[in-house]
Amino acid sequence: MKLWKTLLTAALGVAFAANVAAQQTTLRIFTGGQQRPDVMRKIADEYTKRNPNVKVEVEVGGATSDAQQQYLSTVLSAKDSVLDLVLIDVIRPAQWAAQGWAEPLDSYLGADKGKILPTYLKAYAEANQVNGKLMALPYFADAQFLYYRKDLLEKYKRPVPKNWDDMIETARIIMDGEKAPQLQGFSTAGAPIEGTVCTYLVPLWGTGSDITKDGKLNLDTPEARQPFQLYGRMKQAGVLPKNVAEIPTDRIRVDFQAGNVVFAQSWGYFWNRVENDTDSKVKGKVGVTILPHDKGGKSATCIGGWQVAVSAYSKNKQEAVKFARYLSSPEVSKMQAIMASHLPVFPSVYKDPEVVKANPWFADALPVVETAKSRPVSAQYPQVSDAVRSNMNAYLAGTKTTDTALNDMKNRLAPLYR
Amino acid sequence: MTDAAISTRKDMSERKLGMLLLLPAAVLLSLIVLYPIATLLFTSLHSVSNANPQAGEQWVGLANYARAFDDDRFWHSLWQTVLYIVITVPGALLMGLGLALLANKPFTIKWPVRLGLLLPWALPLVFCGLIFRWFFEYETGIVNDLLVRLGAEPLRWLSSPTLATIAICITIIWKSSSFMALMLLAGLQSIPKSLYEAAEVDGASKWQQFVEITLPMLRPAIFVALIFRTITAIQTFDIPYAMTGGGPGDATETLAMYIHKTTLDFLDFGYGSTLATLMFLLSLVATSGYLKYTRRSASRSGED
Numbered sequence: 001m002k003l004w005k006t007l008l009t010a011a012l013g014v015a016f017a018a019n020v021a022a023q024q025t026t027l028r029i030f031t032g033g034q035q036r037p038d039v040m041r042k043i044a045d046e047y048t049k050r051n052p053n054v055k056v057e058v059e060v061g062g063a064t065s066d067a068q069q070q071y072l073s074t075v076l077s078a079k080d081s082v083l084d085l086v087l088i089d090v091i092r093p094a095q096w097a098a099q100g101w102a103e104p105l106d107s108y109l110g111a112d113k114g115k116i117l118p119t120y121l122k123a124y125a126e127a128n129q130v131n132g133k134l135m136a137l138p139y140f141a142d143a144q145f146l147y148y149r150k151d152l153l154e155k156y157k158r159p160v161p162k163n164w165d166d167m168i169e170t171a172r173i174i175m176d177g178e179k180a181p182q183l184q185g186f187s188t189a190g191a192p193i194e195g196t197v198c199t200y201l202v203p204l205w206g207t208g209s210d211i212t213k214d215g216k217l218n219l220d221t222p223e224a225r226q227p228f229q230l231y232g233r234m235k236q237a238g239v240l241p242k243n244v245a246e247i248p249t250d251r252i253r254v255d256f257q258a259g260n261v262v263f264a265q266s267w268g269y270f271w272n273r274v275e276n277d278t279d280s281k282v283k284g285k286v287g288v289t290i291l292p293h294d295k296g297g298k299s300a301t302c303i304g305g306w307q308v309a310v311s312a313y314s315k316n317k318q319e320a321v322k323f324a325r326y327l328s329s330p331e332v333s334k335m336q337a338i339m340a341s342h343l344p345v346f347p348s349v350y351k352d353p354e355v356v357k358a359n360p361w362f363a364d365a366l367p368v369v370e371t372a373k374s375r376p377v378s379a380q381y382p383q384v385s386d387a388v389r390s391n392m393n394a395y396l397a398g399t400k401t402t403d404t405a406l407n408d409m410k411n412r413l414a415p416l417y418r
Numbered sequence: 419m420t421d422a423a424i425s426t427r428k429d430m431s432e433r434k435l436g437m438l439l440l441l442p443a444a445v446l447l448s449l450i451v452l453y454p455i456a457t458l459l460f461t462s463l464h465s466v467s468n469a470n471p472q473a474g475e476q477w478v479g480l481a482n483y484a485r486a487f488d489d490d491r492f493w494h495s496l497w498q499t500v501l502y503i504v505i506t507v508p509g510a511l512l513m514g515l516g517l518a519l520l521a522n523k524p525f526t527i528k529w530p531v532r533l534g535l536l537l538p539w540a541l542p543l544v545f546c547g548l549i550f551r552w553f554f555e556y557e558t559g560i561v562n563d564l565l566v567r568l569g570a571e572p573l574r575w576l577s578s579p580t581l582a583t584i585a586i587c588i589t590i591i592w593k594s595s596s597f598m599a600l601m602l603l604a605g606l607q608s609i610p611k612s613l614y615e616a617a618e619v620d621g622a623s624k625w626q627q628f629v630e631i632t633l634p635m636l637r638p639a640i641f642v643a644l645i646f647r648t649i650t651a652i653q654t655f656d657i658p659y660a661m662t663g664g665g666p667g668d669a670t671e672t673l674a675m676y677i678h679k680t681t682l683d684f685l686d687f688g689y690g691s692t693l694a695t696l697m698f699l700l701s702l703v704a705t706s707g708y709l710k711y712t713r714r715s716a717s718r719s720g721e722d
Contacts, residue, residue: 182557191663192667242556243556243574382685390668391667393667394668397578397665399667399669
């Protein structure tokens with residue numbers, strides 16, 4: 001009798017727990033350490049306040065885009081349902097679509113798709129659609145800018161450079177004048193990492209050319225040599241750091257913040273850190289502008305930014321899509337802009353008075369983001385990236401010449417663009 | 419029934435029991451060792467198109483192996499791996515032998531010596547790589563700081579192929595010497611003291627004692643240490659990954675790093691498995707070479 005009672009109680013308990021679970025959903029979202037997980041936490045808490053039946057766990061991993069993808073590849077290749085949502089780099093949607101990792105959002109959005117897509121910056125609406133299918137929703141935008149030391153430019157009465165040669169000359173004059181041996185003229189990513197792809201692409205795009213043309217490899221042009229020649233000139237002038245081939249993205253900020261860099265090519269997060277970090281020696285001395293171009297060319301920049309994808313293996317897709325739509329709303333764009341100087345994905349948010357107050361330079365940033373270009377879109381992007389970055393890195397290290405670097409790059413890319 | 423027949427029957431049933439008792443271990447071993455190896459071989463004969471992974475695996479026969487044969491990057495990473503083996507295995511053996519001889523001295527307080535031996539071995543490989551990366555860093559590294567203090571120019575340790583290889587080798591030797599030393603120390607402590615006493619009575623010098631007693635008695639320990647160390651050296655990954663990421667270009671990339679890149683970054687599981695199979699063969703060749711040598715020398719010492 002006693003046993004029977006216990007069993008009944010246990011069965012009732014299980015039924016009750018199952019009922020509660022049906023009402024209560026826990027979503028798990030993955031974000032990289034550099035995408036401000038603290039801000040994501042605040043946004044998620046705000047969402048739970050409005051939707052008490054949804055709890056959000058924020059999982060943080062991988063400091064770099066590559067490290068995150070290595071982890072995610074393992075989880076998703078195993079078809080693990082542990083993650084419901086994932087923040088992915090703007091370069092990934094094509095690969096995620098090909099691998100079937102991201103749940104296409106079209107059927108969930110229905111008629112809303114046509115309504116919301118035009119409200120985004122055009123580049124992001126495009127970047128997230130693969131063969132007409134919506135693979136993810138934009139979370140925040142990003143692009144590369146030229147950061148410079150306002151105080152040093154004023155001291156030597158030099159204007160903000162418009163083209164690369166002016167920039168090299170100005171950097172040289174300031175370096176000669178300051179006589180500080182650790183002062184670098186121009187710093188950009190040169191280590192064998194993702195950011196170094198942009199180090200090659202920005203000067204290439206500045207000439208109006210690109211890696212591919214109509215889906216075919218397009219590196220037999222004189223323009224394809226231009227980036228190597230540009231960095232060759234910089235090396236000769238001695239404005240690049242001697243160890244440029246060892247410099248990853250965040251090292252540029254560390255050096256700049258210590259007052260050791262005149263010009264730097266970096267992303268949006270840079271501003272918030274160099275102006276707000278307690279150990280920054282350059283507070284109030286920083287200017288930001290569009291990247292220089294070749295004489296007669298046009299300025300170009302690399303598009304960055306992060307998207308919210310819903311995992312194809314999630315067990316809570318309906319709720320996950322709802323949360324993704326919240327994360328990709330003008331309201332959240334504004335929260336991020338104020339809390340983390342993350343560039344909004346909606347043009348309308350750039351003019352919001354509170355956003356402008358926190359980031360006076362956002363007004364000038366909008367046209368830059370609007371003209372930013374995408375790195376090659378490919379389901380095999382990791383291979384494309386590897387071919388470009390390792391040869392750019394070898395050239396910067398001085399182990400390859402323009403000819404060998406370009407040839408090796410072509411040979412590695414050729415099988416991917418057959 | 420004769421006594422002999424009874425004892426054979428007993429042998430048989432005992433043998434059966436023995437087999438039965440071995441079964442769980444055999445099943446476990448085949449699950450965690452044989453099954454993955456079989457899957458690896460199977461996958462290496464297939465190809466998954468990255469551009470269209472939904473199409474599934476296609477049988478390609480030995481095409482992946484032919485591709486490896488023509489792949490400059492494979493040959494370079496193999497060469498770089500062999501370079502690390504040839505430099506760091508003997509390097510660590512010499513360092514380890516020195517450390518073991520030192521630790522075998524009758525210290526009054528033993529723990530600082532033992533701790534010093536254990537610490538590098540207990541440190542995770544990636545930490546070790548990151549720490550030494552800071553040592554060899556261009557602007558803030560301790561190595562360049564020393565060079566500058568001595569009046570020399572700072573060197574680009576991590577972005578010159580030769581210097582990066584040297585820096586990586588130094589790190590690997592530092593890290594693996596303690597493992598060698600631990601193995602050799604165990605060997606040293608099993609050598610009977612009486613041999614040295616007898617040699618001393620015969621008037622042998624310290625060097626003669628080392629060459630005639632220590633080295634021959636230590637040979638089994640040296641071989642075991644060499645086999646373990648060589649196999650892990652073939653799989654060198656963490657330290658160069660943390661120190662240079664394979665740069666400049668792919669100059670310091672090892673075979674294990676190339677496999678990691680092909681499988682986890684490029685998601686090319688077929689070709690990645692082929693490369694892994696080739697690395698497995700390399701380990702097999704190295705190990706069987708050592709084993710053959712030890713067996714031959716063991717039987718020779720048996721004849722003596």
